[in-house]
Amino acid sequence: MSHILVVEDEKDLAEGIAFNLRNAGYHVTLAPDGEQALDLLRHNTYDLVLLDLMLPGMDGLAVTEEARKAGIYSPIVMLTAKGHAEDVVRGLNAGADDYVTKPFDIDQLMARVRGFLRRQVWGRAGGGGAAAAGAGGAPAQPLLSFGKCWVNFTTYRALGADGSELELSAKEAKIMQVFAAREGAVITRGTLLQEVWGLPATFETRTVENFILRLRKYFEVTPSSPRHIVSVRGIGYRFER
Secondary structure (H helix, E strand, O other), X not given: OOEEEEEOOOHHXXXXXXXXXXXOOOEEEEEXXXXXXXXXXXXXXXOEEEEEOOOOOOOHHHHHHHHHHOOOOOOEEEEEEOOOHHHHHHHHHHOOOEEEEEOOOHHHHHHHXXXXXXXXXXXXXOOXXXXXXXXXXXXXXXXXXXXXXXXXXXXXXXXXXXXXXXXXXXXXXXXXXHHHHXXXXXXXXXXXXXXXXXXOOOOOOOHHHHHHHHHXXXXXXXXXXXXXXXXXXXXXXXXXX
């Protein structure tokens, strides 16, 4: 049973979301503000967090930033007002994995939740379409080895360039799956936005660049002079073993 944390200060909306999630078979915990949400995240593991951006006190952006700083990588879907593209950008840059715009139809939200959790399962199994497919459409191997590093797509565990083990977030692992599936090929920033975040290729955000910088810190001996995740100026990136 997937455990979902719903962080929403509008009581009726929070209870409505929780009611539908529980009817669908999910275990749900509610938090009315950012401080309580962060405390829950520090002491529990959630399969998904639905986090409202506008909260009293500590807002959703601050919760996300603090959670990621603390090494908490539960997937976070930000709930943000419709049309506020800058909020989406800020949320993704802070470490959110996805977003849903308000107002939303509850059936659409439930479909997004099911799809997101399903992709999580596929990702951990090393499957999930083109991003995890190898040459000729064959399934990607569950373990990617390059240099002194490796990534296990089943457990999301990885070995960094400094010899320490770490746990990748869902998006970090997905990026590495895209790289593994297209080793040596140039992958555009737009392709990563589409396949990893489900965003339009033209979406204006620094999210891709920020995640690439993070992955280089993990896997490059000298992040400023990368050997494995190489920039192709004006186009995107190329992955080399």
